Amino acid sequence: xxxxTLGGLGVLVLVGAALAAGLRDPVYAxxxxxxxxxxxxxxxxxxxxxxxGIIQVIVYAGAxxxxxxxxxxxxSLTKSDIPPLPRGGALWVPxxxxxxxxxLLLYALQEVRAMPVRSQVLAQEDxxxxxxxxxxxxxxxxxxxxxxxxxxxxxxxxxxxxxxxLLVQKKPRYVR
Amino acid sequence: MLRRNFLxxxxxxxxxxxxxxxxxxxxxxxxxxxxxxMFVLFGICLAAVEAVIGLALTVRLFRAHETLGFHxxxxxRW
Numbered sequence: 001x002x003x004x005t006l007g008g009l010g011v012l013v014l015v016g017a018a019l020a021a022g023l024r025d026p027v028y029a030x031x032x033x034x035x036x037x038x039x040x041x042x043x044x045x046x047x048x049x050x051x052x053g054i055i056q057v058i059v060y061a062g063a064x065x066x067x068x069x070x071x072x073x074x075x076s077l078t079k080s081d082i083p084p085l086p087r088g089g090a091l092w093v094p095x096x097x098x099x100x101x102x103x104l105l106l107y108a109l110q111e112v113r114a115m116p117v118r119s120q121v122l123a124q125e126d127x128x129x130x131x132x133x134x135x136x137x138x139x140x141x142x143x144x145x146x147x148x149x150x151x152x153x154x155x156x157x158x159x160x161x162x163x164x165x166l167l168v169q170k171k172p173r174y175v176r
Numbered sequence: 177m178l179r180r181n182f183l184x185x186x187x188x189x190x191x192x193x194x195x196x197x198x199x200x201x202x203x204x205x206x207x208x209x210x211x212x213x214m215f216v217l218f219g220i221c222l223a224a225v226e227a228v229i230g231l232a233l234t235v236r237l238f239r240a241h242e243t244l245g246f247h248x249x250x251x252x253r254w
Contacts, residue, residue, distance in 0.1 A: 049201055
């Protein structure tokens with residue numbers, strides 16, 4: 001049952017990503033990327049990381065891609081602004097390279113099962129398997145072991161907000 | 177690179193970040209270790225910042241050049 005769900009989600013993710021890369025209308029490309037993000041969120045849920053799945057839906061499918069849609073409408077990008085997919089070698093050579101790489105990765109992943117567990121940065125012996133994705137261990141880690149990256153990240157977000165506002169000013173005052 | 181358009185290239189970058197996040201989480205789950213989950217959380221936030229800055233640049237480039245094709249914005253002097 002799990003493997004069937006994972007397969008279905010994988011198909012959803014791949015189809016969404018292929019459509020996002022191939023569609024000429026930017027609005028539809030962004031909407032198919034929403035499909036991909038929802039599929040990835042489903043995989044997160046399946047992995048037992050419920051909190052991250054919810055964050056993925058809210059931040060990615062909700063916020064980031066809606067911002068993309070806003071920008072598509074703001075600059076009135078239409079189908080004619082986007083060239084059609086190239087034919088011949090320019091399309092098939094990158095596709096072949098990526099398929100080859102995927103096959104190589106799948107081959108390498110067969111060794112993973114035999115790999116010993118090494119990483120024990122946060123000792124998780126006391127963390128039951130089913131509690132992995134809940135908010136409690138994540139919050140605890142964020143405010144103990146990861147408090148410095150957490151605060152730096154909030155500062156990064158602030159810089160991002162200020163930078164975006166500066167960049168889109170009609171009459172830029174502080175941007176040369 | 178196939179699309180030669182700034183906005184769709186950003187869309188591709190988002191996809192790449194997601195692939196990385198998925199790998200982090202899958203291996204973290206395999207090891208029952210929260211470090212990977214933390215990386216995913218930070219990665220999502222950084223992706224949001226990256227998207228906002230990238231989209232601001234997109235708007236600005238479009239205002240300056242009236243197009244987003246890579247051929248038109250190859251020259252980044254100002």
